[in-house]
Amino acid sequence: MALGDRKTLLSYLPEVLLGLATPILVLYLCQQALRQLDPDAGAKAEAQQKALAASSRLQSIFSNNHERDGGEDDEEGEGYEDNDDDGRPDPRRKQELVLTPMEQTIAMEVVSPADIPVTFTDIGGLDDIIEELRESVIYPLTLPHLYASHSSLLTAPSGVLLYGPPGCGKTMLAKALARESGACFINLHISTLTEKWYGDSNKLVAAVFSLARKLQPSIVFIDEIDAVLGQRRSGEHEASGMVKAEFMTHWDGLASSTREGGSQRICILGATNRIQDIDEAILRRMPKKFAVGLPNAKQRRQIFELTLRDTKIDRSASRSLYDVKGGPGTSAFDLTALVRLSAGMSGSDIKEACRDAAMVPVREYIKVAKASGGSMRGIRGSEVRGLQTDDFFGRRKAGNRGRRESEGRLVDGEDVDEVGTPGSGSTEEVDDFRDGEEGVEVVDRR
Numbered sequence: 001m002a003l004g005d006r007k008t009l010l011s012y013l014p015e016v017l018l019g020l021a022t023p024i025l026v027l028y029l030c031q032q033a034l035r036q037l038d039p040d041a042g043a044k045a046e047a048q049q050k051a052l053a054a055s056s057r058l059q060s061i062f063s064n065n066h067e068r069d070g071g072e073d074d075e076e077g078e079g080y081e082d083n084d085d086d087g088r089p090d091p092r093r094k095q096e097l098v099l100t101p102m103e104q105t106i107a108m109e110v111v112s113p114a115d116i117p118v119t120f121t122d123i124g125g126l127d128d129i130i131e132e133l134r135e136s137v138i139y140p141l142t143l144p145h146l147y148a149s150h151s152s153l154l155t156a157p158s159g160v161l162l163y164g165p166p167g168c169g170k171t172m173l174a175k176a177l178a179r180e181s182g183a184c185f186i187n188l189h190i191s192t193l194t195e196k197w198y199g200d201s202n203k204l205v206a207a208v209f210s211l212a213r214k215l216q217p218s219i220v221f222i223d224e225i226d227a228v229l230g231q232r233r234s235g236e237h238e239a240s241g242m243v244k245a246e247f248m249t250h251w252d253g254l255a256s257s258t259r260e261g262g263s264q265r266i267c268i269l270g271a272t273n274r275i276q277d278i279d280e281a282i283l284r285r286m287p288k289k290f291a292v293g294l295p296n297a298k299q300r301r302q303i304f305e306l307t308l309r310d311t312k313i314d315r316s317a318s319r320s321l322y323d324v325k326g327g328p329g330t331s332a333f334d335l336t337a338l339v340r341l342s343a344g345m346s347g348s349d350i351k352e353a354c355r356d357a358a359m360v361p362v363r364e365y366i367k368v369a370k371a372s373g374g375s376m377r378g379i380r381g382s383e384v385r386g387l388q389t390d391d392f393f394g395r396r397k398a399g400n401r402g403r404r405e406s407e408g409r410l411v412d413g414e415d416v417d418e419v420g421t422p423g424s425g426s427t428e429e430v431d432d433f434r435d436g437e438e439g440v441e442v443v444d445r446r
Helices: 003-035 043-077 091-095 101-107 127-142 144-148 170-180 200-215 240-252 280-284 297-307 335-341 347-372 389-393 398-407
Strands: 159-163 183-189 218-223 264-271 286-292 407-412 414-416 431-438 437-444
Touching: 003 431, 043 101, 101 200, 101 286, 127 144, 127 159, 127 240, 127 264, 127 286, 159 170, 170 183, 170 218, 170 297, 183 200, 183 437, 200 240, 240 280, 297 335, 297 347, 347 389
Parallel strands: 159 264, 159 286, 183 218, 218 264
Antiparallel strands: 407 414, 431 437
């Protein structure tokens, strides 16, 4: 009898399981149907992915900074527990930040110092500006307690402007500042602030400063700042003027300093080669201005030395083509002559000239290897000759002499071209040095 009852119960088991699974399946199908009918389903999924990406990015940046600075803090016996006493940020508190959707967009512009290979030691000829940036920007932002104990005037400037001709190292200074400052660095792109919906650009500007306050000390870098914060004109679009007004309000407005939070430790770093196009109110908010001009002879020498530090140089004794007195040269590579002939060139121009010149020995070796019928796989880099001064002025093949005489100039029977190899696409005009009776005559062709 007991066996019969057990069989009866087992016969009902599939029906019980089916009865339990049916409402669960119906609930799941209803949820999927509602999600398909929801017009904001894609936006919600995208927002969730953006929030996860922003959180992961900030988490990795702060953890890397903490690992990099942890050893120094342990040696000094100072931790991150008290943010108000020593003025240094608490990475554990930053990792627990709750960001708005707009702040999540800006968070993707936060730069990790580990991703930037440029340091201040890689910049030549700008030692005075680098030291001024350390004293007036980096130290007041990251170590405010050292300055506050002396005077309340010694605070970080609200804005720093780097201006000058193109290719002189403004963006490179910003890269090194992001690497060595120790502050949160936000590389703000113009496209990030551009939205199709009316008013969203203003919200993004507000999110820049709200996120910077949460992550302070912070540096917000805007390259080509004249395109974003140019002069306000009567005929410009209303949205553009509203973005500028929003930016200035948060930068140095009513709520930029409060009793509870104190003055914000946010520095706006801008770079431009058109300072005359920047609005006067913006210039007022950038009290520190550094003119990064064309390098002088001493600075050009430093740039050459830094650029060619990893390049094989030919130190053998040779008569240089550019010894205008006609005497024997001390070395096949004459740095002094290159410094003299590169007058008027920017740091970027010098780097490209060095790049073109470094290709000349490789090009010659490849041609010789091809002419001998050898295999290209058997080429060894150690057999390539070192860099010579003549490499900066074109190929030295005898067959090209007639073409160079028509394109270049003659000095004591030898041909002298501009700094840069023929066919490199360089259009820079440099000073021409010719031999005169009383020394070297400088002829400016510009």
